[in-house]
Amino acid sequence: MLNKIKQRCGDRLRLTIFRAVFRHLRLLQYFNIRPKGNQFNIFIIVIRTAMFVFFLQTLYTIMQMNENPLLLFYQKEVSMLSGKWRKVSFLFIIIGLLVASPGLKTAIAAEEEASSYQIVALGDSLTVGYEYGFDAKSVPYGYVEHVYEQALFQGLQAEYVNYSLLGLTSIGFSQLLGAAKEGKSVTISDVQPGLKDPRGATIISGTAQIADSIRGADLIVMTIGGNDLIGVAAQITSTTTDEEKAQLLQTALAQYETGLTAGLQAVTALAPKAKFVIADQYMPIPATITVGGLSFPLPPDAARLREFELQALSQLNEKLKTIVAATKAEGIDISITAVSEPFVGKELEYTSIANSDFHPTRLGYAAMGRTFSTTIWNKYLSARTRPANVPVSVVVRGKELPASSPATMKSSRTFVPMRDITDAIGAKLVWNKTNQTATVSYNNHTVAFTIGSSTILVDGEKKKLNSPAAYLHKNGKEQKTYLPLAVLSEELGLQITYRSTLQAVFIN
Known part of the structure; x- marks a missing residue:
């Protein structure tokens, strides 16, 4: 070294x-x-x-x-x-x-x-990936994770960090990012008094780390603004007049504009060359309730709330367009992704509004992930449907290994056909038929596997395998050599990522 x-x-x-x-x-x-x-x-x-x-x-x-x-x-x-x-x-x-x-x-x-592709996620509970019923031990699978997986599908050596906070408002967003930009240490009370995210103190105390991550980011994804409107809804009662509602909304929109503008100024100052994608706000309340193919109108109170929310969302999303246009005019690569569109007509399926919770379900987050990814890469990729006997999909540099050469499992380790994986990587392969040894060279590294041997040669040094040995797999008259995927990738210095959510292994 x-x-x-x-x-x-x-x-x-x-x-x-x-x-x-x-x-x-x-x-x-x-x-x-x-x-x-x-x-x-x-x-x-x-x-x-x-x-x-x-x-x-x-x-x-x-x-x-x-x-x-x-x-x-x-x-x-x-x-x-x-x-x-x-x-x-x-x-x-x-x-x-x-x-x-x-x-x-x-x-x-x-x-x-x-070099790697760095993704940074900022914002509120939608970026956290919160779902109805989550507790401190729950593992999110939100739109950020979908974006990360799509980066892997694009053949990028991707990594991501998520600094989003449950309940964060636009003012809290600006306070946190402003502190990161200025290099100041802050507490929850400095950022947003009353913030109830159990991870809040840890995330907020790391403003230096947040700033470093943002400076190194290639892509920054964000959601913010939903909690500003929730604050308005919480103040509305059955006796609140339309005039009072309008005043509450205008106050919230002014705070949203101030907070988002200041937050974007701070984050773009830290990463002026990064790509920024921010989501608009979706409507969680359906226009009607459908049961067994029959549609029923909303109760009067719910209908009035939906009408007010539509007005509020429309004005907030217009503010978002104005702020993003001004940011783009300063030479920043920033886009709005319309996550609101796939939710229309699928509110009960894509959110937990039936449980009085506006957060997306897994399906809703998947829809958000597709929308974000389409905005970022103009496409959304997925692996082929696997036969029941194929344990995982293997994607190398954005291309899935041929269906004719599926991966296999031995002792919970993934094995792949020698020729297919080396061709996909772009490695040099030398097969010694006499001693049944495959020598793979790539990225200034050489790894030699011998059929049935519990050791390998890595750059000329013998190492003990931490997996079953390479083996010959017979399928009728055809015979192929299978190599342990994780060992091969790691010894060649490649990034190997397993996503259990997709049952897919990515090599980049």
Whole structure:
């Protein structure tokens, strides 16, 4: 590991030196400082001799790289020079390609492999993934988890963190993100007095961690505003006049506008290059109640509440559009995802409103996840329907392994056909028929599996398997070698993620 770090540091140092040399050449040209004729001629003779020896190797090196950084650097920096200075510069480039290109290619590939797609979730209980009946031990499977799974389906090496809070209002949203932006330590009473989320103190005390996560985010997903309207509904009684309702609503909408605007300013200041997606608000109360194919009108009180909520949601969603448009005008990549649309006509199925709870059910969160994902990636992916004898789906870089080569299970470990998995990864495979050994090379790692052996060779070192050994699987006349998926992926430095909710394994 230390040698690899030294190598990568050396590669970066070489490129930095070349950049400094060429910028000095441009300064020399600007001040008309030129080498004398004889010195220049001797220099050219020496360099041309070296070029003749290494010319073919140089061309080969260039062809092996899709975007050689030194060539791109030549286009950007050296093209500004002229005459003999450009010739000198080109010679430096040739030498640089010979010395640095192989190492730079390795360093760039390693850096690309190490990069991951960071998702940050912010907001209220909808982003938490809360469902009716949840307690402190419940594990959410909300829209955020669906977005994360879709990132894996897209072939991204995705990770996510969720800093959302039950009961958070737009003002609390702005207070929390403002503290994160300013690097301040805050408590629940500073953010939103009376917040009842049992995780609240832990999340709110970590404003530095929240800020770091946001700074490194590629995608930030949010829901906020529902609790602002719940606060209005809680103040309305049977004696509240329409005028009083309107005043309560306008006060709540003003607070929503202030809080959301300030919150977005804080989070976009921390991550100006991230992609932001925020949801509109859905209507949880159905227009009618359907039982056994028969539709019944809502009771009068419920009908009046629904009418008021429709008006409130319409105005809040218009405020959201205005705020997002202003944020987008500042150069921020931000979009609204219309999660309200799939809920229309399916309120009783997609929410727990029948239990006087407006939160989505699992089906509702799945619908939100589809809407978010379609906004982000313009599509929503899923694995094929598996036969009963196939335990899991295997998705590599966004593509599912062929149905003709399904995964199998041995001692609760997933095994996959050798040729299919190495082709999907893009690894080099060498099969030694004599000793029945498969050697897989990828990402500067080599792993050798021998049929029936309890050990493997990893980069030349013997290691004991923590799973059953590789084996031959016969299906009629066909015979395939199966390898332990987790061992192969981990030893090659790949991300392996198992999602029990989908019964799918993702390799990215």
